[in-house]
Amino acid sequence: MSSITDKHNQPDNKGRCQEDKTCAYLPSPEQIARSTRRLSNRERLRTFLQIFKKDDRVLIVIVADPDSMASAYAIKRLLGRRVEDIVIAHQNEIMRVNNIAMMELLKIPMQRLRSIKKESFTKFILMDSQPTHHPDLAAITYSAVIDHHPATEGWIAKFIDIRPEYGATSTMAFEYLKASKIKPSVALATSLFYGIKSDTQNFTKKATQSDILCFQYIFKGINQQLLNKIETSDIRRSELKYLRLAFDGIKVSKHRIYSHIEKVTNPDILVVVADFLTHVHDVGWVIVSGVYGDKLVVIFRCDGYKKDAGKLAARVFGEIGPAGGHKESARAEVPLKNLPDAIIQKFTTSTLQRMILKHLK
Ligand SMILES: [Mn+2]
Numbered sequence: 001m002s003s004i005t006d007k008h009n010q011p012d013n014k015g016r017c018q019e020d021k022t023c024a025y026l027p028s029p030e031q032i033a034r035s036t037r038r039l040s041n042r043e044r045l046r047t048f049l050q051i052f053k054k055d056d057r058v059l060i061v062i063v064a065d066p067d068s069m070a071s072a073y074a075i076k077r078l079l080g081r082r083v084e085d086i087v088i089a090h091q092n093e094i095m096r097v098n099n100i101a102m103m104e105l106l107k108i109p110m111q112r113l114r115s116i117k118k119e120s121f122t123k124f125i126l127m128d129s130q131p132t133h134h135p136d137l138a139a140i141t142y143s144a145v146i147d148h149h150p151a152t153e154g155w156i157a158k159f160i161d162i163r164p165e166y167g168a169t170s171t172m173a174f175e176y177l178k179a180s181k182i183k184p185s186v187a188l189a190t191s192l193f194y195g196i197k198s199d200t201q202n203f204t205k206k207a208t209q210s211d212i213l214c215f216q217y218i219f220k221g222i223n224q225q226l227l228n229k230i231e232t233s234d235i236r237r238s239e240l241k242y243l244r245l246a247f248d249g250i251k252v253s254k255h256r257i258y259s260h261i262e263k264v265t266n267p268d269i270l271v272v273v274a275d276f277l278t279h280v281h282d283v284g285w286v287i288v289s290g291v292y293g294d295k296l297v298v299i300f301r302c303d304g305y306k307k308d309a310g311k312l313a314a315r316v317f318g319e320i321g322p323a324g325g326h327k328e329s330a331r332a333e334v335p336l337k338n339l340p341d342a343i344i345q346k347f348t349t350s351t352l353q354r355m356i357l358k359h360l361k
Pocket of ligand 1: 067068128148167168169199
């Protein structure tokens with residue numbers, strides 16, 4: 001079938017060739033993924049299911065976002081009745097309000113990875129990520145990794161399904177469900193639908209025919225009202241005060257809007273404000289800043305026409321902190337210690353405007 005299985009057995013969890021313990025050959029994740037890619041959906045499902053036994057206690061590990069939550073939810077459904085127990089654990093703190101709304105409204109059961117006793121589980125699955133993406137993820141040996149990011153090196157798992165051309169891991173998870181003839185519940189269908197929408201940014205980013213087919217197939221099973229609620233929930237009640245501060249601080253000149261919101265408890269509110277301000281007619285640039293922890297976070301938005309937000313962010317802040325992004329959207333996160341004290345203490349919208357104007361004529 002593949003060059004790996006021609007000469008070598010599938011590796012065990014530590015990457016040793018099971019056929020020949022003296023064999024030094026270690027297939028890379030990409031090599032294993034390549035042989036998984038050649039399988040049909042049903043063969044892939046069968047290979048995946050072979051890993052698990054009735055008395056297994058399975059932990060699905062994710063870095064929570066809509067796509068990872070949805071795909072983990074699908075795999076939990078797939079394995080639920082085949083193993084003794086299955087739990088979803090998220091490595092990150094869930095900050096985005098949309099993601100909290102998704103978790104609550106679609107009742108996706110999850111626990112924080114750091115509160116999990118790993119020794120009470122017998123098998124681990126990593127969804128929508130790879131061990132190299134975070135040290136917390138690398139601390140676990142996985143039986144299966146299912147993901148759509150480009151394959152990285154230096155880790156091993158018995159089963160690896162990586163398809164970087166896919167717009168969402170949710171689509172991959174859906175294919176497993178479909179191959180096992182499971183009809184997703186309304187909550188699961190809505191999750192997968194939102195997972196695909198979110199990762200492909202409504203199909204404006206990379207997606208395959210499979211993503212479109214999945215999207216079309218599950219559409220009839222979703223709850224549109226729940227989806228709307230999840231998609232529009234992006235502000236906490238406690239964050240409404242920042243909207244007032246943002247509007248009070250606004251300065252408009254030369255078709256550009258600037259606003260500094262001082263201290264915020266979550267940098268996402270800066271993104272919400274910046275995105276809202278792009279709705280203003282006849283405005284080419286929106287630049288919103290705020291202080292989050294020990295950083296000045298600056299969000300850039302523009303229409304992208306003869307403009308480049310990523311380049312501007314890098315020009316203004318690149319020397320004092322990470323800054324960059326795309327043509328239409330970018331951000332900078334400048335450690336406050338890299339700014340002169342006099343500037344930090346009296347930072348206002350005018351300060352922001354002056355910093356930008358040095359680089360924007
Ligand atoms: Mn994803």
